[in-house]
Amino acid sequence: MSVSRISSRSRRLNKAQKLSVAGVSTLAAAALAFSLVPNDASATTEPQAASAAAPVAYTGSQAKSLQAGAIEQNSTAEQLVKAADAAKxxxxxxxxxxxxxxxxxxxxxxxxxxxxxxxxxxxxxxxxxxxxxxxxxxxPVYANNLDGWIREALAIMDKKNIPGTYEGLHRNIIRESSGDPRAINNWDINAINGVPSKGLLQVIKPTFDFYHVKGTKHDQYDPVANITAAANYAADKYGSIDNVDSAY
CATH class of the missing domain: 1.20.5 (Single alpha-helices involved in coiled-coils or other helix-helix interfaces)
Structure with missing residues (x-):
């Protein structure tokens, strides 16, 4: 074999070796990167385990990529918090x-x-x-007679809580005045004293004034006013006009 052929083969072998070394280096780098990803222990080979034990070196682009990923995650977390606060x-x-x-x-x-x-x-x-x-x-419209006067007086007495009945009033009126509203006594002691008894129930002026019932005329001769005042006086002195059977 000539020297030139040996030299040419040596050059070719050196080139193949170089390619083989480069291939091994590439495989080693791939194994190193693969070791960073968790995997089943049974599938991990001893060369890979040895590679995992070695410190990992990141390139500048890889570090920037990781930093960008962390920033993006923080930003996403902040957005989620803000969204939750906004929803709340x-x-x-x-x-x-x-x-x-x-x-x-x-x-x-x-x-x-x-x-x-x-x-x-x-x-x-x-x-x-x-x-x-x-x-x-x-x-009600009462008749302008003894019956009407008594009934009207009884209605007023009922409202004023003055006791008395139709029979009691009628009986005393007949005895005192015979039902004459203008009757007057000019001969008894009251007449002598200048205060004669007047009206249906023969009431003197002081008694009429004191026992006058509001709502009736202030007139001794008015039939209804006379009856109610006399009944009011009799209720105070005797309990009721019904209890009177003689001069009172």
């Missing part, structure tokens, strides 16, 4: 709005009930007034 604030605002709406509705219902109650009260007052007016319109 929105929920609170909606609850507050619903509470205000419910309060307004309750207030409106209460006001409506109050207005309805006030209206019902006013209507009841109007009905009572109308009823009273009708009752006034239906005020």
């Amino acid at each position: 604030a929105k929920d609170a605002a909606e609850k507050k709005k619903a509470a205000a709406k419910a309060a307004a509705k309750a207030k409106a219902v209460a006001e409506a009930k109050s207005e309805a109650a006030a209206k019902a009260k006013a209507d009841a007052k109007k009905r009572a007034a109308k009823k009273a007016s009708r009752a006034a319109d239906r005020k």
Whole structure:
């Protein structure tokens, strides 16, 4: 073999060796990168385990990529927190709005009930007034005679809680004046003293003035005024006009 052939083969072998070394280096780097990813222990080979034990060196681009990933994760976390806070604030605002709406509705219902109650009260007052007016319109008209005077007097006495009956009044009227509303006694001691007895039940002026019943005429000769004043006096002195059977 010539020297030139040996030299050429040596050059070719050196080139192949170089390629083989480069291939091994590439495989080693791939194994190192692969060792960073967790894997099943049974599938890990001894060369890979040896490679994992070696410190990992990152290139500048890899470090920047990792930093960018961390920043992106932090940004995503912050966005999630902000979104949660916004959702919480929105929920609170909606609850507050619903509470205000419910309060307004309750207030409106209460006001409506109050207005309805006030209206019902006013209507009841109007009905009572109308009823009273009708009752006034239906005020009985008493005859202008002894029977009518006694009945009218009894109605007034009933309102004023003055005791007495038709029979008691009628009996004493007949005895005292025979039913004459203008009757006057000019001969007894009262007449001598200047205060004669007058009217249906022969009442003197001081007694009439003291026992006069409000709502009747202030006139001794008025039949109804005379009867009610005399009955009021008899109730005070004897318990009732019914208990009087003689001069009183």
